[in-house]
Amino acid sequence: DTGVSQDPRHKITKRGQNVTFRCDPISEHNRLYWYRQTLGQGPEFLTYFQNEAQLEKSRLLSDRFSAERPKGSFSTLEIQRTEQGDSAMYLCASSFQRGEAFFGQGTRLTVV
Amino acid sequence: TQLLEQSPQFLSIQEGENLTVYCNSSSVFSSLQWYRQEPGEGPVLLVTVVTGGEVKKLKRLTFQFGDARKDSSLHITAAQPGDTGLYLCGGATNKLIFGTGTLLAVQP
Numbered sequence: 001d002t003g004v005s006q007d008p009r010h011k012i013t014k015r016g017q018n019v020t021f022r023c024d025p026i027s028e029h030n031r032l033y034w035y036r037q038t039l040g041q042g043p044e045f046l047t048y049f050q051n052e053a054q055l056e057k058s059r060l061l062s063d064r065f066s067a068e069r070p071k072g073s074f075s076t077l078e079i080q081r082t083e084q085g086d087s088a089m090y091l092c093a094s095s096f097q098r099g100e101a102f103f104g105q106g107t108r109l110t111v112v
Numbered sequence: 113t114q115l116l117e118q119s120p121q122f123l124s125i126q127e128g129e130n131l132t133v134y135c136n137s138s139s140v141f142s143s144l145q146w147y148r149q150e151p152g153e154g155p156v157l158l159v160t161v162v163t164g165g166e167v168k169k170l171k172r173l174t175f176q177f178g179d180a181r182k183d184s185s186l187h188i189t190a191a192q193p194g195d196t197g198l199y200l201c202g203g204a205t206n207k208l209i210f211g212t213g214t215l216l217a218v219q220p
Contacts, residue, residue, distance in 0.1 A: 042210040103154035
């Protein structure tokens with residue numbers, strides 16, 4: 001297994017467009033987390049799944065954000081009607097239960 | 113609301129100096145994890161501490177978990193330019209949350 005992978009690595013989009021990111025976790029990991037990170041700051045929790053169930057979603061997350069993990073394996077994060085304030089690094093991490101979490105390399109989103 | 117606060121936020125030191133980064137919370141965590149992140153990359157796990165009072169060493173890095181499992185520290189001895197990066201502590205309860213980060217710059 002090559003670890004957590006995220007696709008794409010970089011995305012530039014125009015304001016108002018929808019974007020979707022994909023995360024493939026480590027295969028035996030049942031938990032999958034999404035975070036947003038701006039320059040020099042720690043990752044901000046967005047949501048997490050245990051298997052296919054979305055257990056928690058940050059109250060800071062607007063309704064424009066949605067995440068799925070339909071078969072308990074890969075996950076997608078969609079942002080609708082993107083705004084310039086959505087520009088950030090989007091990070092995915094996976095773990096087995098509450099064990100050590102491993103991150104992907106992130107998707108850098110730029111909204112112009 | 114669970115919060116993890118790290119201090120200092122920024123640290124610029126000369127090669128060979130020692131430093132300590134702190135991670136504090138009012139919440140009890142089942143474990144704390146330390147990560148290092150380089151620009152444009154995802155965080156890389158350095159260590160996980162689980163037991164209150166635990167001390168772990170990773171070459172020149174020493175990690176300590178507080179007795180009450182609410183805080184942790186990272187001490188780097190004889191820092192090198194390769195230690196430059198963003199250091200993050202993450203705390204696990206029902207989910208994994210992160211501190212604000214400490215940006216370390218080691219000048220040659």
